[in-house]
Amino acid sequence: MPFEKYRPYPAVELPDRTWPDKRLESAPIWCSVDLRDGNQALVDPMDSVRKRRMWDRLVEIGFTEIEVGFPAASQTDFDFVRELIEGDLIPDGVTIQVLTQCREDLIRRTFESIEGARSAIVHFYNSTSTTQRRVVFRTDRAGIIDIAVQGAKLCKELRDADANPERIRFEYSPESYTGTEPDFAVEVCEAVMDIIEPTPDNPLIFNLPATVEMSTPNLYADMIERFLRDVKNRDSIILSLHPHNDRGTGVAAAELGMMAGADRVEGTLFGNGERTGNVDVVTIALNMFTQGVDPELDFSDIEEARRVYEFSNRMTLPDRQPYVGDLVFTAFSGSHQDAIKKGMADIYDVQPGEPLEGEYDTWDVPYLPIDPRHLGRSYEAVIRVNSQSGKGGVAYVLLHEYGLDLPRQLQVDFAKKIQAVTEDTGTEITSYEIHRRFMSAYVEPVSPKVEIIGHRSSSDTLESGTTTMEAKL
Template sequence: MNENKNTIERQPFFYDVTLRDGNQALPKPWNNAQKKDVYLQLLKLGVQGAEVGFPASSEMDFESCKELAQLTAKMAEEGDEVAKRIVVSGLARCVESDIQRCWEAVQYAPHPRIHTFLATSPLSMEHVLHMTPEQVKEKAVHCVKFAKSLVGDKGDVEFSAEHFGDCLENMDFVIDVLKAVVEAGATTINLPNTVERYRPFLYVNQIKQVYEALPKDVTISVHCHNDLGMATAATVESFFVGATQLEVALNGLGERCGNTNFYEVAVALHNSGVNTGLHMERIYETAILISQWSGISIYSRAPLIGAEAIVHRSGIHQDGASKTKDMKKGAYRPIDYSIIGRHQNDSLSFTSQSGRTAVYEIITKFGYKMSLAEAAQLQPILKACSEKEGELSAERVLDVFREHFVNVNGRLVFNNIEVIPDENRFIFHFKKDGESLVKSVTAEGPIEAALMLMREIGMPVELVKYRQLVVPEKDKMWAGRGLSRMLLKAGDVEVEGRGVSSDTLKANMRALFGGVNLLYKKV
């Protein structure tokens, strides 16, 4: 193995077990048409191998495996590159009739495989199989030879030492059995952690022992269940000690707590410099489809694919996410999510734990311009709302922004402006400190008139910058209306007044009056 910290030349062999291990664990297993949909999605992902079922388990499963093998052959003839190389496998107990039935189903595929298994752990041999170790070895060798006699040169044989993870105390025996089945014709040796009981290091060390003991032309495979939540870790680390075939399942489907999650392994290896050979941009799409087809919802905090996987709520995390949002490697995310076809990297939500960065990101995503200083002013207001209401939606944050930064009322309340064009005169109808006033000002234009009015009523301001825009489309309530932005200054303090109206003149006045209210707040 030529490996370095940047790239790994050895490529993993992704062997998907969704159609067998995943399907058998569903409350309502898929019918043949549904299994075909799943299989076609696996081809889109570019998997190198697929265990399509357990042909001897039922007539329906036999027909499904046969149909998928024939479909693969047809697609390969038509030029589909994935179909040309994919290994189509069926599972069989170490029973001749099972093995025969398996071959009858998968033989049509360009690369068929018989996968047979027998437990080798002391617990299973004594209490489940009621067989001696010698009998187990003899049966394993006999069945592998029989399988090899069926596949000949057209296909290959995989042997699984079921409950391998429980074989810590009899590894010498297990290795002896594995050497014997390799001699009998098995070219792939699968080492399942059928029930996850211990820390991954112990299992990974077992994998290393087998890898070092068997001929290097034998493919070492791992198949981990997720009983303690460490199946991904065990699978990934096994690759780095010699395992090449990684048995995984879409959405982590499988018995009890599921099988190793396909997507997590693929991304972990990708991040570690390993070329997975997969169409990884199909991952997110696949996860959604499998959830729909299986009827099993995706856990909201599921790595990579869960709704919460991209959400940041604490102020520190939101700040880091914002500062690295345009980088491939984010401060608080494992990947650029576009790699898996998920086209959003970071979602900032507002809670009482959030800071100004969340405010800034949420408002600017609606298309508004906002300074971090303004975000800092709005943050405690939103925090108070969140303490009462819980998590605030983006729309709720926008509502609060509008209330405090757009068409702002305070000491002044703008009502209307009349224009007398022939006299260059402007008549303002407004309130100051609750008193209704009407003031007439002569000036070259309405903004100049409004600035003169402010001096007259004792609230002078300087216009630093002015822009006339349109409310962004993402603000569904006000989209398309005129938006005026005025940067105003009084003394050493600058604020931005924002005004919105379908009438541009009124938008200007609301921006100016609003900015003055921000500068001259009630004492």
């Protein structure tokens, strides 16, 4: 492979970086972009029914900021924004966000779409990277700054002319931020800031997207910390992240970016989005949950979130998708199964194999970073049996699904029989089949000792109460 045709991503000079010593102790401001960034990445974009189903679920989960479309670029998006506003479908405490490029016609159309909304964020952007400046816009830094400034001026003009200007907030993104020189990113953002004139009570959102993930996540964190050190009026901005997942480390980039000082994260359910996807907010939120931090998003019915994702996006989630895939809480390995069984018994303070009832103090079970029940799932699929499983897995299935508590020697003997079956078939064996084979091997006789061929019975007609039965054996 011609690796020499690529060059390494430049490092940020930050020898006194502080983010590695930080911990995530509170939830960020969450913004869902499922209905915009997620939707534009679909082979078949959502219709109004699918959008409405997604919207309802996002609100139920607890998102307070939801990007609902690019209304100037799509009539469908425009109509959906109007449906939400005119149908009074936006609850108090929830703010819609709409995206626009820094073009006059698009900005004006965007403001038309949010007329009557109680609270809205107008998110305007332009690309700032070295490559886009050279290849797409064929302009220099000054030309890019002018695009951003002209967009900001019109946005501010239209907001100031609104009957209720306080209802409108602004977000600016230097798109392709990770391909932009750190000093220029600060320069263009400060130029926008000079126009918008944010205050601590009315801050401006600066969204720094990894539009394309180009480096290891630690370098993204360095860029975030560097930006926050250099930008002026830190108390008048909300620093937002928008990672994509091109290198497969979008979640890590978001987590390290928050450690570096970011206040807000934009992402999607289960990471739907352009190319390899946006950052998965479910994974970030539940990672925080497993560390004892309230993510302020409710995934206690993660299966419903999955159903909405699959209905609205017309895509299916893989079996290994963190926290929600069919196999993420399943152990086939014999040693893993044994450790899980003993760990569950320990936290519930029962003997291994006894029913798991009541409450425990702190979750601490090998191979399970989270209690499946906290996501609305059960323990039934935790242990499944294939050729890699040992006696513990077989015994666990029989006990918890059929109430059969096998003594150790019987576990050993029966596990050998099951392993022979799974090695022969090369597949998983169901709990039903395990139980059937157990009954066949140890309970049901090979041939009956006594067989009733026929019988006849009669009662005494007198009041003696005698009944006579004749049977042929």
